[in-house]
Amino acid sequence: MPTEPTLLRYMTRFRCIAERCEDTCCSGLKVPVSEPQWARMRAAVAGSPEESERLHQCITPNPGGASAEHAFLQMRPDGHCPLLDTERLCSLQRRHGDAVLPDICATFPRVVTRWGERLEVSGTLACPEVARLCLLEEDALEPVFTPVESSNVPRPETARHIPVDVEDAYAFHAETVREALLRLLHRREYPLASRLAMLGHLAHGLDGFYFRGTEAFRGEARAAAEAQLSEVLQRFESPDVLEAVHRDFTGLALPGGPCVGLFSSVLRARMAAGRGERFSTLARGVLESLGFQEGTPGDLDAAWRTYAERWRQLEALHDARVHQYFDNHAAHSLWRNPFIDAPSLLAYVFGLALRVGLLRLALVGHPRVAELCQAPSPTAESREQLDRAAVETFQLVAKHVEQAPDFLALAEGLVGPGRGAEALGKVLVFATF
Template identity: 50%
Template sequence: MTASAPRYMARFRCIAEACEDTCCAGLTVPISESRWSLLRQKVAGGPDEARVASLITPNPDGATGQQAGILGKRADGHCAFLDETKLCSLQSKYGEAVLPDGCSVFPRVLTRWGAQVEMAGSLACPETARLCLLADDALVREPVPEAQALRPQMARQVASGSDAWTAHAEVVREAMLRLLARRDVPFAARLYALGRMALDLGDFYFPGTAAFTDSQAESHADAEDAPTAAARLASILRTYDAPDTLHTLRDQLEALELPGGPWAGICAAVLRSREAHVGSQRYLSLVRGVRESYGGADTTPDDAWRLHVTRREALTSLHGERVHQYFLNHALNHVLRHPFTEASNLLNAVFLLVLRASVVRYVLLGHPAVVALLDTPGTPVATLDAAAVESFQLIAKHVEQAPQFLDFAQGLAGEGPETFARLLILVKGL
């Protein structure tokens, strides 16, 4: 097996009890039948036998296999096996092998593209967020030792090649990464270009497409000036590699006049929707501080937008390149960590990327430490870095993967041209 990872994940080492958060809280953790059986063997006849029997219960949904059991939680939402030093008592005594797959692999996210296993990272871990956001070479991909790709059998299979949607996924993903990495147009223009590229591909490149079948390709090849679907795909991707295309799209985006209130309203609604479902005091404290910084519960979306624009311009003037690095690295990691093939189509995948970036941008520009930094321009950039890590990490942990957020995103996106129109509103906020 060969494995690769962005450089920040090759550098990653869990900092355990030194971490400002814990991955052992706030999540429902399943355990597979095989790991559960191994753990029972390890604790049999010992002081932990009864504890394991009482704290791991069959999945109430009746699931088996990988979801057979559920680890218990304490009243504060932390895993019942977390000890007083913020370490896993099971791993300390019985080794990594007894851990559920999610506990062992996190914050690693494993994806198999053909024979290649790729290891990206979840920014829900503060240390991966730090490593990903704060180093300019964080997203350089390189080979890693096989041992770093823990439990590669858990990798999601993406590019199986069994259908056109997955068979062409890798070349499309590489085009997305190239476009995002371009420095000759602003970051928002690159996201706009991603949306346009997805729209251009959307009428023939989607799950279940028949445009790439042999019979279809032959009929296209026989028709005058009618390229095959594969040729169309390659042509569109080349178009978005061209500097002229991006410069034209940049000019289009800058000429658009769209209201900003809806952007601020969407971001605030996402944060409100999660408050009742999250027990983390770090998250709740940050969200309440952000809300107050935008004017409190009674502020209007238009007023919040005006504050956001003022802060965005001021922060760009002070630390524009640093902030650009945060969001570029976040976007590149998003493409690696969330294969677009999981979405209903490419445009919806781009929409979700832009929505997630918008929510984090809203939080960062409302972070009390960032607001104070703008009032005191001489504040060290380390203060901004710390606020960014906290913002990206807490949103990744408590918002980005939450079912309520994903349902909201799906409803907000709509379909086809409607999705692109709503994506424009989000892009203008960035």
């Protein structure tokens, strides 16, 4: 395994587009400020009573909070940071440089993880430029082993550290398991839905002995458990096994109405949480285009039929392009969100299938995509419009839904203990969507 730092190729291409950006990094987010950062910020503005007063006005102390979350930057009612200037750039950064910024502002949109001693750099699709680079380039997800420049990894000391400790078998074997998951995702001769089913079956194969807190690798049992791990991973390299999963999975016919109902309530709940104008406009447009009237539960089966028909049209017109968005997103998720954050691999795969389903509904419901689906044939212009709609959809969902505590709690509640045949069944339900 290489020991050099790993960057995903899209992050080697990333440059902030600043005033040309359709969003701002911090809009709608909660920005924690640690005690030492707050001291640095105060010192930087001390020479200007006006600036100092402005800074104090937008800081809210976090009573009883840990030192890392000593206070928060209080966003304006429109969701934007009060420290933005008239050109929507950070006035603090402009006057005093990066060193004075809170960690989250200095590192966004980079996501840096230290696996043992090795750094890995991905990005968050909550940044529109990252979303563009990640979704629209075929080679975006290639790992690049390279010396990391400081511009790529600001504040490496704040990277999330995952100790790769032999006593913690779940983390210790995580990179090997992730490589196997990525290999499955690259089997593009199968539809993504079948590949999600394969991930689910692989996770189910590991479920009895490989999960957070497992004791199966302790002491003398280690060698047998490692052999079993390796046997399951090998099994999912076999073309016969993959073909069998694909065949059985494509024979499943499940009603999509309940999934449409769930995803539409997620969008409504996030709108109600006041997620800003861009997200609300998208969510409202998606719901309306699928036939939901405001304030009514809507006809779920009719919305499902609209969704299914539109998805068929979209694939007929822009097959390869649409699949690239979702393939890149799924691979990006495996890099960006380490599966060991979930209590089991099955719970993680369930979360992935759930997010893919939500994104499919949001993309197909995007009003511009609905129009594009009526076109008799694809054109360069329609592909460009589709790209724009996809970037907008994936970015806004990443920013306002995917990491939201209530969405994460919903996913956790739906998958329950995240183990066994029941959890596998739930993966398959959402993968068919």
